[in-house]
Amino acid sequence: MPNSAAPFDVxxxxxxxxAGVDNKGNLTSVGMHNGLVYVRKDIPTLPPWxxxxxxxxxxxxxxxxxxxxxxDGTRVFRLNGTYTLETAVRDHxxxxxxxxxxxxxxxxxxxxxxxILDRDDKTVAERILVVETGPRPREKSKIAxxxxxxxxxxxKAVRG
Numbered sequence: 159m160p161n162s163a164a165p166f167d168v169x170x171x172x173x174x175x176x177a178g179v180d181n182k183g184n185l186t187s188v189g190m191h192n193g194l195v196y197v198r199k200d201i202p203t204l205p206p207w208x209x210x211x212x213x214x215x216x217x218x219x220x221x222x223x224x225x226x227x228x229x230d231g232t233r234v235f236r237l238n239g240t241y242t243l244e245t246a247v248r249d250h251x252x253x254x255x256x257x258x259x260x261x262x263x264x265x266x267x268x269x270x271x272x273x274i275l276d277r278d279d280k281t282v283a284e285r286i287l288v289v290e291t292g293p294r295p296r297e298k299s300k301i302a303x304x305x306x307x308x309x310x311x312x313x314k315a316v317r318g
Contacts, residue, residue, distance in 0.1 A: 164276035165220035166241070168283035169252065170212040173272060177208035177256045185210055185254055191287055196294040203261040204289075209272055211283075213253040218243045222282075223275040224257060229268025229289075235259075267291055 175189025187210055197204070209224060224237040241253055273284040 163278075163280065164282045165215070165217040166222065166253070166276070166282070167214040167216065168211065168274055169214050170210065171272070171274060171283045171285050172210050173285060173287055174208050174210065177210045179254050179256060183252070183254055185212065185256075193286060194288045194290065196290050196292060197264070199291040201264050201291070204259070204264050206259050206261055209257040209259065211253075211255050211274060213241070213255070213274075215241060215243055215247050215251050215253055218247055221277040223279070225271070225273045225275065226259065227271045227273070228265040229270060230265070232265065234262060234265065234270075 170185075172187060173191040174187040175191075177185065177187045179185055187208070191207070209226075211224075213222070219240070219242045222239050222241065224239070226234040226236075228234050237257060239255075243251060267289050270287045270289060271284055272287065273281045276282050
């Protein structure tokens with residue numbers, strides 16, 4: 159999702175039921191939203207969920223925004239942020255950030271847009287989350303996969 163005009167690249171943007179960052183900077187997400195979320199029909203508020211993002215800074219300091227827009231285009235909220243890197247920007251510099259949404263009055267079903275914007279209000283990355291009511295339809299599928307490993311990387315059995 160690189161955008162050369164922005165002072166950062168978006169490496170990762172996702173929504174989930176829960177997210178955390180450990181002391182090594184590793185991001186953990188539980189209940190990843192695959193783009194479609196089902197809620198009860200009589201739900202008065204959207205339950206809290208997490209917006210997780212990993213940005214690659216291209217500058218030591220920059221402003222950014224995160225928007226959540228309802229299906230009718232109403233701005234549910236905007237988060238205004240400033241990132242400051244106290245050391246020089248390195249090739250492997252990363253900003254890992256989590257935002258837990260508060261319980262919000264349920265605006266209705268449809269397409270919700272989560273967007274990261276740069277200082278000029280240009281969308282750098284977006285994630286669409288479709289919210290529907292009722293039980294999730296049961297789907298049945300099969301996935302068949304095989305792995306091919308280069309012989310140089312195969313583990314040799316150790317006999318004792």
